[in-house]
Amino acid sequence: MDVMSSSLQQQRIVVEQLRREAAIDRQSVSVSCDKMKKYISEHEQEDYLLTGFTSQKVNPFREKSSCTAL
């Protein structure tokens, strides 16, 4: 009996989760992915790994020049 009631409980949890998931609002892929595309294009200018630095001088991780002022 205990095995049965615990697996019943388990299954109830599964069904409750599926009910919640079925109830959420969805958007079409075209609408949603368009928003993602827009977000990316709005932030591309601040994406240094994508667009690079305007000058290597502002790259904090660049190798220091081999000549250093003493």
Next chain:
Amino acid sequence: MSECAASASNANANEKMASLLKEAENLKAKLEEERQKLNDVSLSTIAERLEQIAFVNIKPRKVLKGHQAKVLCTDWSPDKRHIISSSQDGRLIIWDAFTTNKEHAVTMPTTWIMACAYAPSGNYVACGGLDNKVTVYPITSDEEMAAKKRTVGTHTSYMSCCIYPNSDQQILTGSGDSTCALWDVESGQLLQSFHGHSGDVMAIDLAPNETGNTFVSGSCDRMAFIWDMRSGHVVQSFEGHQSDVNSVKFHPCGDAIATGSDDSSCRLFDMRADREVAVFAKESIIFGVNSVDFSVSGRLLFAGYNDYTVNLWDTLKSERVCLLYGHENKVSCVQVSPDGTALSTGSWDYTIRVWA
């Protein structure tokens, strides 16, 4: 209970079970139908007219050497300059990534420190692993760090990942016991536990654009779950991977997640459309993915593989942009710095590298 009553109640329970199974099946079918209805166009079609990413100028800049075994996890400090790393050697090292100097090193009483994370203030780090515990250290002198450590929470299996969700006061952990847990740092109290995965939880990440109440988890049950931190419930679940999900990361827009898996693919799941929208894979890539992260705009997806490489993917076009070579063993962790200027990669070759 008489035999007769027992068999009646058995029959009753069987009936309930049958009806629950039926409902689950119907709900799954309905979910699939709804998702299919909204699948009007593919992401790569939407991205078709975008220009290709022509040239990415990312070079190896720094090599951080000091661990005596596999690097398992790294985390950038909020100051965008320091990196914490944890290793199989049982040590935690805080690096100055600009100079490659080691600023602090702490030896833990355990090996395999699988996770480490900076607190939002930058004044504390949380870590843990095979000891099943999440431990917090203040960042001060080495002696004081060891003396003032505090165990915040304990799982019943290894702790695979940890993050600070809102403030220095709370820590969210994922574990091999297949649960996630939210802990109060001060009291060590378990604030919420998250049950649902049927395999080891390997990775967690926090939603970027909300008030810190949504997180994602990836598991060896091949699933990624979106959780509501307050209720402890799964809000959405994503399947598609054919093996362990080792890494999960929110897209900076907050409405999609990327996953990396032992099945040698990365995937992009859109939360509003409630479905997978991209697979990042190639026939020539046959090794598992251990870690993924996005560039700050979300256009680039970085992925660390078991074949020692880091692949850069165009998130929108699902095409590989380039490869980063350098590590001499599996790449265990990749992370973009908070300001997006650099990428850190940790490896089983005992080193951490910084690319920019």
